[in-house]
Amino acid sequence: MLKQTEGSQAVAEAVALSRPEVVCAYPITPQTHIVEGVGALVKAGTLKNCEFINVESEFAALSVAIGSSAAGARTYTATASQGLLFMAEAVYNAAGLGLPIVMTVGNRAIGAPINIWNDQTDSMALKDSGWIQLHAETNQEAADLHIQAFRLAEMLSCPVMVCMDGFILTHAYERVDIPTQEEVDAFLPPFEPVQVVDPAEPYSIGAMVGPDAFTEVRYLAHHKQLRALDLIPEIAEDFEARFGRKSGGLIHPYRTEDAETIVVALGSVNGTIKDVIDAMRDDGHKIGCVAVCSFRPFPLEALRDALHDALRIVCVEKSLAIGIGGVLASAVRMSLRRLYREVFTVVAGLGGRPITRASLRDVFERAEAEMLDDVTFLDLNWEVVNAHLARAREVRKSGPIAENILKAMHADEGADIEEAEAGE
Amino acid sequence: MTTDPVKTEPAVGSGAQQKVKFYQTGTHTVGNRLLDEAQRTVQASMDRSNAITSGHRACQGCGEALGARYALDAAMMATEGQLIAVNATGCLEVFTTPYPETSWQIPWLHSLFGNAPAVATGVAAALRVKGRDNVRVVAQGGDGGTVDIGFGCLSGMFERNDDVLYICYDNEAYMNTGVQRSSATPPAARTATTPAVGDEPGNVFGTGKNLPLIAMAHNIPYVATASVADLHDLEEKVTKAMSIHGARYIHIMVPCPLGWGAASHDTMKLARLAVQSGIFPLFEAEHGEVKTVQKIRRKVPVEEYLKPQKRFAHLFKGEGDVDRIAAIQRMADANIKRFGLLDGEER
Numbered sequence: 001m002l003k004q005t006e007g008s009q010a011v012a013e014a015v016a017l018s019r020p021e022v023v024c025a026y027p028i029t030p031q032t033h034i035v036e037g038v039g040a041l042v043k044a045g046t047l048k049n050c051e052f053i054n055v056e057s058e059f060a061a062l063s064v065a066i067g068s069s070a071a072g073a074r075t076y077t078a079t080a081s082q083g084l085l086f087m088a089e090a091v092y093n094a095a096g097l098g099l100p101i102v103m104t105v106g107n108r109a110i111g112a113p114i115n116i117w118n119d120q121t122d123s124m125a126l127k128d129s130g131w132i133q134l135h136a137e138t139n140q141e142a143a144d145l146h147i148q149a150f151r152l153a154e155m156l157s158c159p160v161m162v163c164m165d166g167f168i169l170t171h172a173y174e175r176v177d178i179p180t181q182e183e184v185d186a187f188l189p190p191f192e193p194v195q196v197v198d199p200a201e202p203y204s205i206g207a208m209v210g211p212d213a214f215t216e217v218r219y220l221a222h223h224k225q226l227r228a229l230d231l232i233p234e235i236a237e238d239f240e241a242r243f244g245r246k247s248g249g250l251i252h253p254y255r256t257e258d259a260e261t262i263v264v265a266l267g268s269v270n271g272t273i274k275d276v277i278d279a280m281r282d283d284g285h286k287i288g289c290v291a292v293c294s295f296r297p298f299p300l301e302a303l304r305d306a307l308h309d310a311l312r313i314v315c316v317e318k319s320l321a322i323g324i325g326g327v328l329a330s331a332v333r334m335s336l337r338r339l340y341r342e343v344f345t346v347v348a349g350l351g352g353r354p355i356t357r358a359s360l361r362d363v364f365e366r367a368e369a370e371m372l373d374d375v376t377f378l379d380l381n382w383e384v385v386n387a388h389l390a391r392a393r394e395v396r397k398s399g400p401i402a403e404n405i406l407k408a409m410h411a412d413e414g415a416d417i418e419e420a421e422a423g424e
Numbered sequence: 425m426t427t428d429p430v431k432t433e434p435a436v437g438s439g440a441q442q443k444v445k446f447y448q449t450g451t452h453t454v455g456n457r458l459l460d461e462a463q464r465t466v467q468a469s470m471d472r473s474n475a476i477t478s479g480h481r482a483c484q485g486c487g488e489a490l491g492a493r494y495a496l497d498a499a500m501m502a503t504e505g506q507l508i509a510v511n512a513t514g515c516l517e518v519f520t521t522p523y524p525e526t527s528w529q530i531p532w533l534h535s536l537f538g539n540a541p542a543v544a545t546g547v548a549a550a551l552r553v554k555g556r557d558n559v560r561v562v563a564q565g566g567d568g569g570t571v572d573i574g575f576g577c578l579s580g581m582f583e584r585n586d587d588v589l590y591i592c593y594d595n596e597a598y599m600n601t602g603v604q605r606s607s608a609t610p611p612a613a614r615t616a617t618t619p620a621v622g623d624e625p626g627n628v629f630g631t632g633k634n635l636p637l638i639a640m641a642h643n644i645p646y647v648a649t650a651s652v653a654d655l656h657d658l659e660e661k662v663t664k665a666m667s668i669h670g671a672r673y674i675h676i677m678v679p680c681p682l683g684w685g686a687a688s689h690d691t692m693k694l695a696r697l698a699v700q701s702g703i704f705p706l707f708e709a710e711h712g713e714v715k716t717v718q719k720i721r722r723k724v725p726v727e728e729y730l731k732p733q734k735r736f737a738h739l740f741k742g743e744g745d746v747d748r749i750a751a752i753q754r755m756a757d758a759n760i761k762r763f764g765l766l767d768g769e770e771r
Contacts, residue, residue, distance in 0.1 A: 021550065021553045021554070022546065022549045022550055022553060024546070024549075049553060050553065051549040051550075051552060051553045053545065053546075053549055053584070054584070055542065055545075055580055055584075056576060056577070056579065056580035056583070057576060057577075057580070059538070059539065059542075059576070059577070060539065060542040060545075060576070060577050060580050063535060063536070063539035063542030063543050063545075063546065063577060064542045064543070064545050064546035064549065065546060066535050066539070066543050066546060067510065067533070067535075067542065067543035067544060067545060067546020067547040067548075067549070067550070068546035068547065068549050068550040068553075069546070069550075070533050070543075070546070070547065070550075071508070071546065071547040071550030071551060071554075072550060072554065073549070073550035073553055073554065075546075075550075089536055089538075090535070090536060090539060093535050093536055097535070197508045197531035197532070197533050197547060198508075198531055198559075199505055199506045199507060199508065199530065199531055199559060201531075202528065202529060202530050202531040202532070203531055203532075204521055204526035204528045204531075204532045204533075204534075205531075205532070205533045205534070206511075206517075206521075206532075206533055206534030206535055207521035207522070207523040207524075207525075207526060207534070208517065208518055208521055208522055208523060209523040210522065210523070213523060213524075
């Protein structure tokens with residue numbers, strides 16, 4: 001049914017349609033509306049046969065999920081930012097134990113300085129934990145990916161993280177097609193766990209493994225994700241056949257035919273990028289883009305095929321690998337092995353900074369002209385940076401540095417105003 | 425890929441019982457077989473339950489291995505084998521499950537050091553939603569996993585009154601990592617992080633957590649302390665705890681020969697001296713109120729308890745650290761007074 005609804009609410013309804021049996025979460029912005037939505041559906045009796053557990057921390061939230069999933073219940077949780085990092089130990093553990101938990105991450109920056117707005121630093125921090133990581137481009141895709149995620153997780157016995165940009169998607173009202181319960185039931189069979197703690201058949205789950213077998217266990221985790229490279233497109237195709245729309249899959253290429261420049265990005269920023277590409281195509285630029293939906297497993301082959309004929313690649317990333325630059329660009333370079341292509345990193349939208357079409361067009365044109373630096377920070381305010389760098393060379397003063405910078409900037413402004421007033 | 429779950433013999437199931445070998449026969453050591461059937465302990469039965477098989481890798485004289493076996497066997501009996509155990513990281517986890525082996529005859533799940541109570545909550549929630557009300561959950565951890573790193577999750581589990589029995593095996597330090605101080609380490613005890621040097625050697629006075637009292641403050645249905653010194657009492661308390669639904673907590677003192685610097689054959693003796701000196705009072709509480717206490721048969725001075733342990737050896741060097749031994753004695757006396765442990769003393 002078509003609905004004008006908030007992204008979080010659409011995801012909550014999609015999760016409820018997937019019939020989770022245990023849902024537990026701790027509130028953190030911008031994830032809160034999602035679990036509030038699921039909680040309300042449980043409380044209202046719309047989502048039946050589901051335990052909604054309130055917990056004291058994100059660490060506990062995923063730990064409860066580990067217990068319920070190991071005991072054979074379809075399990076869902078959601079988090080963001082500091083919450084994801086607080087549960088980091090359990091994130092690795094859920095993957096190591098092979099538990100098919102589905103978790104939404106409402107992507108948000110990581111402090112310090114504390115910042116509630118969107119970027120993708122949080123999920124990037126846990127990209128190598130063994131979770132499958134799918135990035136939604138729109139609210140429709142976010143909702144659809146959750147239904148697909150449960151099927152994928154349970155087929156592989158592997159946890160799946162569905163990432164959606166905080167606020168930009170979670171809090172945005174858009175038209176979303178929410179499927180019926182019958183449609184979802186036909187697509188998503190009931191959960192049949194491959195391993196379960198049950199007195200009828202006692203297993204020990206979570207034994208200590210020494211050097212003799214640990215590498216093999218890790219290899220098998222890697223192997224499982226490689227299997228997902230086949231399953232993710234299969235599930236997306238089946239979804240399209242049943243629900244009549246494309247959602248999920250490994251990558252979404254857009255106007256890449258004859259493109260000399262291809263932009264690669266994750267999540268909602270692809271919408272803006274497509275607008276820029278349309279405008280540039282109208283002006284005769286040979287440019288296209290590829291949205292990466294499956295960041296883990298990383299679709300090396302699919303991306304290599306998509307990028308094969310381009311001359312250069314621009315990775316627009318809403319995260320920063322401090323000390324090297326681009327997280328996405330590193331993976332993209334791997335997909336280009338033995339192909340020489342220029343790969344540029346554009347770090348954009350950190351901590352919720354708007355990513356404008358004008359700024360994107362500027363960097364894309366500079367890339368076309370081979371004028372772009374390897375790593376570019378979109379719309380970086382050099383005044384602030386230089387003020388700090390100059391300050392850092394001076395004798396250090398007490399107090400928070402950010403505060404001092406602002407004070408210094410305001411002092412300058414004040415002087416300007418005084419001068420202007422005096423002039424009048 | 426997961427670490428393959430380790431399959432054990434389906435020896436328990438609904439029957440929950442298993443023929444076990446008795447190492448000593450013709451003595452009374454393995455239980456009270458001279459007693460009436462109804463009064464006998466779980467372990468005295470010829471077809472007792474058997475949560476942890478022999479052949480695990482605990483140290484000789486390990487109090488935790490003993491406590492865990494008695495506690496879980498009693499819980500198995502109480503639930504007719506319909507029991508799932510969740511374990512925190514620690515000695516108990518390490519010595520029972522070196523992959524691909526396992527000593528657990530019951531379904532057993534280990535996740536992390538600090539999350540056993542929350543994982544148990546999840547298992548209980550799954551059982552509830554699946555309608556499997558007859559299957560019960562026990563979570564367990566050492567003192568480090570309970571009073572320190574798992575404390576937040578434990579408090580959350582208590583606060584929600586989840587249907588979980590949490591058992592803490594308290595050996596008063598981080599023994600698995602080489603004997604470092606926990607917040608259950610007693611004053612003056614030497615550990616790797618509270619060395620026996622300086623003006624006040626060993627752990628400082630006036631710190632630490634009394635988790636049974638903290639558990640009582642959560643107003644949960646049942647809190648008890650127990651000791652491997654009195655296994656009959658331990659079994660009874662576990663059995664009682666399994667008859668109750670909601671959050672329950674049992675704190676068991678389990679001496680650690682390695683960490684305490686004591687002889688392997690002195691485990692039971694030390695546990696008994698801790699109880700008889702008043703250092704470790706045995707009591708039960710319901711909804712925050714102390715209901716029963718185990719009286720001290722013969723009050724012993726704390727020196728008798730401290731002396732056989734190398735972790736307190738610095739207190740007895742030369743003329744002895746009279747002041748600090750007296751301070752420990754005052755703590756024991758305060759327990760005796762607080763809980764009314766001596767006959768004739770009202771609580």
